[in-house]
Amino acid sequence: MADLVVERPEGLYCPPGEFYIDPWRPVARAVITHAHSDHARFGHAHYLAAKPAEGVLRARLGDIHLQTLAYGEAITHHGVKVSLHPAGHVLGSAQVRLEHGGQVWVASGDYKVAPDRTCAPFEPVRCDVFITESTFGLPIYRWCPDDEVFAEINEWWARNVAHSRASVVACYSFGKAQRLLAGIDPSIGPIITHGVVDPLNRAYREEGVALPETRHVTEVKDKADLKRALVVCPPRAVASTWLRRFGADAQTGFASGWMQVRGNRRRGGYDRGFVLSDHADWPGLLQAIAATGAQRVIVTHGSSNAMVRYLREQGLQAGAFTTEYGDDVVEADAQPEEGA
Ligand SMILES: [Zn+2]
Ligand SMILES: [Zn+2]
Numbered sequence: 001m002a003d004l005v006v007e008r009p010e011g012l013y014c015p016p017g018e019f020y021i022d023p024w025r026p027v028a029r030a031v032i033t034h035a036h037s038d039h040a041r042f043g044h045a046h047y048l049a050a051k052p053a054e055g056v057l058r059a060r061l062g063d064i065h066l067q068t069l070a071y072g073e074a075i076t077h078h079g080v081k082v083s084l085h086p087a088g089h090v091l092g093s094a095q096v097r098l099e100h101g102g103q104v105w106v107a108s109g110d111y112k113v114a115p116d117r118t119c120a121p122f123e124p125v126r127c128d129v130f131i132t133e134s135t136f137g138l139p140i141y142r143w144c145p146d147d148e149v150f151a152e153i154n155e156w157w158a159r160n161v162a163h164s165r166a167s168v169v170a171c172y173s174f175g176k177a178q179r180l181l182a183g184i185d186p187s188i189g190p191i192i193t194h195g196v197v198d199p200l201n202r203a204y205r206e207e208g209v210a211l212p213e214t215r216h217v218t219e220v221k222d223k224a225d226l227k228r229a230l231v232v233c234p235p236r237a238v239a240s241t242w243l244r245r246f247g248a249d250a251q252t253g254f255a256s257g258w259m260q261v262r263g264n265r266r267r268g269g270y271d272r273g274f275v276l277s278d279h280a281d282w283p284g285l286l287q288a289i290a291a292t293g294a295q296r297v298i299v300t301h302g303s304s305n306a307m308v309r310y311l312r313e314q315g316l317q318a319g320a321f322t323t324e325y326g327d328d329v330v331e332a333d334a335q336p337e338e339g340a
Pocket of ligand 2: 039
């Protein structure tokens with residue numbers, strides 16, 4: 001039986017459907033798993049994405065030709081039945097289910113299985129072939145429940161308030177920033193967001209995700225508030241003069257799955273590292289793969305060699321696709337691109 005998804009220079013391609021999934025070069029028809037910049041790129045003639053992704057996609061890509069599907073809703077294109085299912089990664093993130101000629105393939109995009117207040121939970125979808133990410137596909141990656149991480153952030157913030165110094169948390173502006181805002185305790189002090197985070201917050205709020213009140217730094221009238229604030233910004237801002245307005249004693253933290261690796265925090269020059277990821281950890285990846293019932297698994301990005309080896313040892317047919325994905329690699333380098 002012919003494969004439903006193959007590699008092409010433009011990206012992952014469905015030959016019978018004549019469309020791409022998260023292509024990295026401009027194409028006629030693109031199915032987009034989510035609005036992170038390595039998956040949703042400029043220049044496609046036609047985009048298909050999950051309905052809750054519309055606002056964040058437009059916030060990032062502007063006026064694109066976009067068709068949306070509710071989660072679980074199916075359309076048939078050139079005989080391929082296509083439906084989108086929650087991936088639990090960020091608002092609007094979807095796994096793409098393809099059915100054709102008696103085969104079912106699912107392309108996961110990025111995903112996590114842990115709960116997240118800001119997006120629909122990951123839905124296991126049965127399939128013959130599962131195309132999975134593997135960003136944190138090594139046994140060393142095991143996340144704590146996120147409420148423990150939020151408690152750690154709250155404690156740090158409250159202690160900084162007691163010492164009249166700002167708490168600056170760097171994180172990915174789309175997804176991580178909103179999850180952090182929805183998770184922390186807003187009664188501790190004022191919350192200030194960087195301008196790059198604001199349009200994403202707006203899109204989340206318009207989609208009905210509850211976020212605490214946030215202010216732009218220019219809206220803060222009482223300068224004492226700056227010293228009590230939790231400041232949410234991209235890593236780039238921590239390394240810039242933007243940080244100075246919060247005073248020389250501002251404390252800095254970085255929220256990312258990469259903070260689990262010793263040395264990453266210091267390399268980035270942060271006072272604190274908070275292990276908070278929007279990707280599945282090692283047990284999460286294995287749990288998601290097992291739940292699909294797939295006998296064949298194709299790994300797209302991350303620690304693909306280790307994952308492929310492990311899956312083969314478990315008796316599965318496993319391989320890898322070479323892709324240009326990897327938004328969390330950008331996080332690790334602490335050099336996020338504008339708006340990402
Ligand atoms: Zn992503
Ligand atoms: Zn990604």
